Amino acid sequence: MSKPLALPLDTAHLVLRPFERRDLDGVSHYHTLPNVQRYVERSTRHPDDVAAAVELMRSHVSLQRPGDTLSLAMVRKGDEQLVGHVTLTWADATASQGEVRFVIDPAYSGKGYLSQAITAMLNLGFDHFQLHRIFVRCDGRCHHSIKLLQKLGLRLEAHYREHALFQGEWDEELHFAMLDREWRPSTKVLEMPRRDRVA
């Protein structure tokens, strides 16, 4: 990790930037929706909970040590609409593992934004942070997430049935994962400095 982390990240339709205080209203708007609450681990049904969550995410600006999380707001280019957020957690240092998590405002889903945001996070994890493996977990009922992760080329590595209680019900959980050597998106063109070229 010799290069400093260059934020914000830029995708076709989004800017991924660290959270700011003014994002509270935007996050409240989508994070308290029942459709979102149904799948999140930390419940934020009350405005105070959302404020605490935004405060926490504001501090997630870099990965310095295992357990750290980088949280980025997904902001649409043009109208600067906050459409969701995406995070990368450094899960394990010795085995170089990372986890990507995401939330999107259902009003803006299905437009390819998550696909761009997750792709950017995978690039960041593998290229910048040099992770060996990145995994993404999702609920077995989240059909859109499952389709998206498969489309991005992640492999289904686990399908747990009734392995825990989640929000009072038996949980069904999927793990998707990708190894660094399997991640070959078309965007991954490394620019070589001129002096290294063969004449």
Add this chain to the structure above:
Amino acid sequence: MAVFPHYPLLTARLRLRPFTRGDVDAVYAYRGREDVARYLFDPPLSRNECAMAIQQRINQVALEAEGDRLILAVDVGATGQLAGEVSLIWRSEEARQGEMGWIFHPDFQGKGFASEAAAALLNIAFDQADLHRVFARCDAANAASWRLMERLGMRREAHFREHGLFKGAWDEEFYYAILRREWMAQRHSILPQ
């Protein structure tokens, strides 16, 4: 729920019972072997380490609280020889989850002893401990272990690739599980009781 099984547990050919201090040599006979330790978290144990492990196991005979382990010696009924060990760990009280494991002396492998002992333990897990789900893990290269899980009717729920380091190399791990209702429905067809 808490479970205090009545020992010994008898199956068609086996006797499952708590470890005693007299088991040190029999345990060292397999836990001291390189081929047995290959897929275990521990390296091969010395005789002294086996004695210390057994000292611990003498108390691991009941599940009273989450995290408790039940580790039993498996004797072959006919000769009374110690063939290996089976374990059941109470992983979650709220979600009623347990984890199962087994280690057998290579001389006693391939005779269905591990299946028979594991089935007895699954009966304890689902009948007496009232668990909802029991899972077991093994290295993907440990075919003897995961074939046993499949014989028991367990389902492969995970196949992790390079998710961690194990003994200095990338780990590949299988994760099998069975639900209470699945075991209840099929246990009589899996093994003759």
